[in-house]
Amino acid sequence: MVDSQLLDYINKEISKGFSLDQIKQMLLQYNYPEQTIMEAFALIQQSSQQTQQSSVPIQQSEQQTVQSDVQSGQQTVQSEQQLQQTQQQTSQEQTSQTAAQTTTTPAGQQAAQTNLLSKMQKASLHYVYLLSGLILVIVIIQFITSSFSVPNLIKSLVFLFIAVMTIVYAKQRFVKPRLILFYRIFLVLDIIVLIGLIIAMFK
Secondary structure (H helix, E strand, C coil): CCCHHHHHHHHHHHHHCCCHHHHHHHHHHCCCCHHHHHHHHHHHHHHHHHHHHHHHHHHHHHHHHHHHHHHHHHHHHHHHHHHHHHHHHHHHHHHHHHHHHHHHHHHHHHHHHHHHHHHHHHHHHHHHHHHHHHHHHHHHHHHHHCCCCHHHHHHHHHHHHHHHHHHHHHHHHHHCHHHHHHHHHHHHHHHHHHHHHHHHHCC
8 A cells, every 4th residue: 555645745746846766766765665656656647647637528618618608709799790780771771761751852842832833823814814805705795886987996906905915924924924014014904994894885
């Protein structure tokens, strides 16, 4: 049997940096049997090998832990990247939708304004047609029913001219805004002529 004190002594000397041969020579000087010394060396070597073998699973476990942490970190980074991409796509979609609304809303407003303006133009033209149409009818009736004379002919032609020009300028003022002044002048003359004709009919 190898004494435990002998094993402790050998381990201490090994930790100090002495080789097995040096330790053997020192033990022989202390009258330790050579066989006992060799058995002690064999036990120490076996213990050292067992310690190394037991440390291998620990190292493997540590490596697996490190690999698991690395994989977990990579998955976390990938998840964050996917989340950022999703947020960017959502932001881009919202931006494109906002841009589409911004571009279509003025167009819709402009179309509504155009339709309203077109309706107003048609309504104003209807009033002009009605006004000038009454003048034409009254002038023709008076010209037929009254006795023919040059003054009556000239008067009728002037009234017809005013009625026709009012219609012409009523149409042109939407295309050429500078003609709106002439339209207003002929419109006033048209109204005066119509009032005069109506008064003359009841005399």
